Amino acid sequence: MHVRALSLRDFRSWEAAELELSPGGTVFLGANGNGKTNLIEAIGYLSTLGSHRVAADAPLIRLGAQKARIGATVVNTGRELRVDMELNQGTANRAQINRSPVRRPREILGILQTVLFAPEDLSLVRGDPGERRRFLDELATARLPRLAGVRADYEKVLRQRSALLKTAGRNARSGARGAEMGTLDVWDGHLAAHGAVLLAHRLRLVHDLYPHLAQAYSDIAPESRPATIGYRSASLPPEFLDSARSPQDDDEEALEAILLRELAAARPKELERGVCLVGPHRDDLELMLGSAPAKGFASHGESWSFALALRLGAFELLRSAGTDPVLILDDVFAELDRRRRSALATVAASAEQVLITAAVPEDVPPELEAAPLHVETTGEADLRASRIAELNTTE
Numbered sequence: 605m606h607v608r609a610l611s612l613r614d615f616r617s618w619e620a621a622e623l624e625l626s627p628g629g630t631v632f633l634g635a636n637g638n639g640k641t642n643l644i645e646a647i648g649y650l651s652t653l654g655s656h657r658v659a660a661d662a663p664l665i666r667l668g669a670q671k672a673r674i675g676a677t678v679v680n681t682g683r684e685l686r687v688d689m690e691l692n693q694g695t696a697n698r699a700q701i702n703r704s705p706v707r708r709p710r711e712i713l714g715i716l717q718t719v720l721f722a723p724e725d726l727s728l729v730r731g732d733p734g735e736r737r738r739f740l741d742e743l744a745t746a747r748l749p750r751l752a753g754v755r756a757d758y759e760k761v762l763r764q765r766s767a768l769l770k771t772a773g774r775n776a777r778s779g780a781r782g783a784e785m786g787t788l789d790v791w792d793g794h795l796a797a798h799g800a801v802l803l804a805h806r807l808r809l810v811h812d813l814y815p816h817l818a819q820a821y822s823d824i825a826p827e828s829r830p831a832t833i834g835y836r837s838a839s840l841p842p843e844f845l846d847s848a849r850s851p852q853d854d855d856e857e858a859l860e861a862i863l864l865r866e867l868a869a870a871r872p873k874e875l876e877r878g879v880c881l882v883g884p885h886r887d888d889l890e891l892m893l894g895s896a897p898a899k900g901f902a903s904h905g906e907s908w909s910f911a912l913a914l915r916l917g918a919f920e921l922l923r924s925a926g927t928d929p930v931l932i933l934d935d936v937f938a939e940l941d942r943r944r945r946s947a948l949a950t951v952a953a954s955a956e957q958v959l960i961t962a963a964v965p966e967d968v969p970p971e972l973e974a975a976p977l978h979v980e981t982t983g984e985a986d987l988r989a990s991r992i993a994e995l996n997t998t999e
Contacts, residue, residue, distance in 0.1 A: 605678065605679065605680045605681075605716070605717060605927050605928055605929060605930060605956060605957070606625070606626075606627045606678075606679050606930060606956050606957035607625050607647060607676050607677070607678055607679075607716070607930060607957065607959075608624070608625060608626075608677045608678070608679050608684070609622070609623065609624055609625065609675075609676065609677040610622075610623045610625060610643070610646065610647060610674075610675070610676050611623070611673070611674075611675040611676070612643075612646055612672075612673065612674060612675075613672065613673040614665060614666035614669035614671065614672045614673065615642065615646050615664060615665070615666065615672040615673070615674055615691075616639065616642035616645070616646075616663075616664060616666060616672075616990075617638075617639035617642055617666070617981065617988065617989060617990040618639060618642055618643070618646075618666070618989065618990045618991075619666065619989040619990075621643070621990075621991070621992070623643075623977075623992065625957070625959075626957075626975070627956050627957050628957065628958075628973070628974070628975070629952070629953075629957075629958045629959075629960065629972060629973055629974030629975065630957075630958075630959050630960065630974055630975050630976075630977060631959075631960040631961070631962055631965075631968055631974040631975070631976050631977070632644070632959070632960065632961045632962075632977050632978075632979050633961075633962055633963070633964065633965060633976050633977065633978050633979065634961075634963070634978060634979035634980060635963060636963065637981070638979045638980055638981050638990060639979055639981060639990025640961040640979040640990075641657075641934055641935065641961050642990065643959075643961075643979070644720070644932045644934055644959050644961055645657060645664075645934075646674045647676065647716070647718060647930070647932065647959065648718055648720045648932060649664070649674060649689065650674055650676055650687055650689060650712065650715075650716050651713075651716045651717060651718040651720075651746070651930075652713075652718075652742050652745075652746075653689075653709055653710060653712075653713065653752075654742070656720055656722050656724055656934070657722075657724065661691050661697065662693070664691055665691055665693060669693075670692070670693045671690055671691060671692045671693065672690070672691040673688065673689070673690050673691075674688070674689045674691075675687070675688040675689075676688075676716065678715055678716045680715075680927060681927065685701065685702060685715050686700075686701070686702050686703060687699070687700070687701055687712045687715050687716065688700040688701075688703070689709065689712070697709050699711065699712045701715070710749075710752040710753065710756070713745060713746075713749040713752050714746070714749035716930065717746050717922055717927065717929035717930065718929055718930045718931075718932050719915055719918050719919040719922065719929050719930075719931055719932065720915075720932040720933075720934060721911075721912060721915040721916075721931075721932070721933050721934065721936055721948075722933075722934035722935070722936060723934070723935060723936060723939055725911040725912075725914070725915060726907060726908065726911055728891075728910075728911050728914055729891060729898050729899060729902060729907040729910045729911050730899060730907055733887070733888035733889075736888055736889035736891075737884075737885075737887065737888070737889070739889065739914065740806050740809060740810070740889055741755055741802075741806070743809060743813070743918050743921075743922075744805045744806060744809045746922060746929070747805075747809070747921075747922070747925070748805065751801075751802070751805055754798055754801050754802055755802065757794075757798045758795070758798040758799060758802055758883075758884070758885075761791060761794045761795050761798055762795065762880055762883065762885055764791060765788070765791040765792075765794075765795055765880055766878075766879060766880050768787060768788055768791060769788070769874050769875060769878050769879065769880065770878040772785065772788060772875055773874075773875040773876060773877075773878045774878075776875055788871070792864060792867045792868070793864070795863070795867065795880070795882075795883055796860045796861075796863035796864045796867065797860055799859075799860075799863050799883045799884050800856045800857075800859035800860035800863055801856055802884045803837075803840070803859045803863075803884050803887075804851070804855045804856045804859055806835060806884065806887075807835055807844060807849075807851060807855065808851040808855075810833055810834065810835045810847050810889070811847055811848070811849065811850065811851060812921055813833065813917050813918065813921050814832070814833055814847045814848075816916075816917035816918075816920040816921050816924075817831060817832075817833055817913050817914060817917035818830065818831055818832060819917075819920075820912070820913040820914075820916040820917045820920070820947075821909060821910065821913035823947050824909045824912055824913055824916075824943065824944055824947045825905075825906065825909040825943075825944075828893065828906055828909065829893045829894030829896075830893070830894060831891070831892070831893055831898075831909075831910055831913060832847070832892045833847060833889060833890060833891055833892070834846070834847045834889075834890040834892070835847065835887065835888075835889065835890065836887060836888040836889070836890045837884070837886075837887040837888075838886070839862065839863060839866045839882050839883070839886075839887075840859070840862060841862070844859070844862075863882060863883065866882045867882050867883075870882050891910055893906060893910070898910050905941070908939065908940065908944065909944060912936075912940070912944060912947075912948060916947075916948070916951055919931060919951065919955075920951075928955055928956040928957070929955075930955075930956075930957045930958075930959065931951070931952055931955040931957070931958040931959070932958075932959045932960075933948070933952065933958065933959070933960045933961070934961050935961045935962060935963070935967075936948070937949075937960075937962060937967045937968055937969065938962070938963065938967045945969050946969065946971075948969075949969040949971050949972040950971075952972055953971065953972050953973075958972075958974070960972075960974055977992055978992065978993040979991070979992060979993065980993040
């Protein structure tokens with residue numbers, strides 16, 4: 605799989621861009637602030653419908669514009685597909701496949717698979733559980749795009765149920781009688797049904813990712829303690845949390861029954877606090893080095909190694925399905941020591957397409973051949989715009 609062409613309009617610092625890309629390596633070179641990361645951020649957005657830098661879409665739209673457009677021609681096993689996204693201020697985003705509108709933007713998921721490693725990935729080890737849940741869910745959705753709909757349905761049910769818990773809790777404390785309790789039973793069923801599907805795929809993912817992660821970490825830091833991962837959930841019995849456990853065909857049904865039981869048991873506390881205390885939105889990906897959790901115990905170098913191993917493990921897992929995802933490396937070589945740079949370069953050199961950003965050519969390991977594209981900015985102050993310099997100029 606590779607991106608053959610990329611087009612941008614009013615995306616971040618890019619007023620306009622039309623780029624032709626090839627398999628193999630491409631490195632976008634430029635000083636910080638020139639807009640090179642914005643290019644790979646756009647490609648990553650088409651893969652995940654999200655940015656690796658910000659949570660909302662508004663910052664992605666160029667200052668003064670009402671919408672941004674991202675388009676790419678993706679080649680997969682010889683077949684070309686064109687995918688386009690329009691990000692809008694104040695209205696819903698819109699997507700197209702081969703120039704034909706689709707009902708929901710998430711229908712483009714799966715056309716382009718990417719694995720992106722960036723300095724922000726240190727938060728996978730040191731950050732909050734939400735960062736690791738996002739990593740799991742984006743990777744699970746890359747493997748099975750229909751999970752995007754399950755995730756959206758779960759989030760909708762979670763919001764509705766949480767609002768109902770607040771209302772029911774207030775009424776219970778005031779002695780008022782309402783119909784909320786019966787309605788809660790209905791929402792419990794919806795939450796358990798969608799949550800069980802999401803949980804089953806997360807557990808399967810942890811099981812499948814584990815050996816790739818362990819091998820990647822061993823290659824990067826052979827002198828360190830072994831790295832392992834596991835799923836952490838207060839709602840599930842221990843047998844489900846063993847990463848060595850093979851997924852079963854009836855896991856979704858079993859998990860739904862467990863969630864329904866846990867929701868019933870937690871209801872008094874939920875009414876008291878007005879929040880949903882049971883479900884995959886409260887879970888975590890456990891990262892271990894030896895017998896100690898990586899968060900709080902790993903050194904800076906070990907944390908970098910673990911974050912890198914998670915991304916390389918994800919790359920190898922997706923690759924094992926038969927198609928190389930596009931590997932995106934955002935300004936990371938300068939952050940790594942020689943051994944980690946070499947380990948990353950070895951994997952990158954074997955990818956069908958690798959897109960790199962770097963400040964200077966010396967940041968890219970010599971064993972990784974990559975065609976350079978120089979990024980610069982023109983204009984003044986807030987009106988500055990990015991462009992490809994030299995022979996590949998976008999005016």
